[in-house]
Amino acid sequence: xxxQLLNFLYSIPQLFKLVPCPKHRLPKYNAKTGRMEPSxxxxxxxxxxxxxxxxxxxxxxxxxxxxxxxxxLCVVLLTFQ
Numbered sequence: 001x002x003x004q005l006l007n008f009l010y011s012i013p014q015l016f017k018l019v020p021c022p023k024h025r026l027p028k029y030n031a032k033t034g035r036m037e038p039s040x041x042x043x044x045x046x047x048x049x050x051x052x053x054x055x056x057x058x059x060x061x062x063x064x065x066x067x068x069x070x071x072x073l074c075v076v077l078l079t080f081q
Contacts, residue, residue: 007057014055025054037068
């Protein structure tokens with residue numbers, strides 16, 4: 001229950017459109033490395049384009065630990081829960 005609540009609280013800016021929210025926020029699979037990487041969204045501002053990591057606990061985990069294989073990511077998330 002607590003991880004889901006933390007994910008909701010962390011995701012509020014995207015869920016309520018305070019920052020751009022793409023349809024799919026899950027991590028992306030990099031076929032070259034065989035690892036999961038944080039998914040991103042790109043916004044255009046007068047200063048230029050800005051890339052932002054999507055706000056989910058899965059993506060936050062990948063930002064903290066770096067790209068991980070799907071199996072290792074699963075173990076890390078299950079340990080957190």
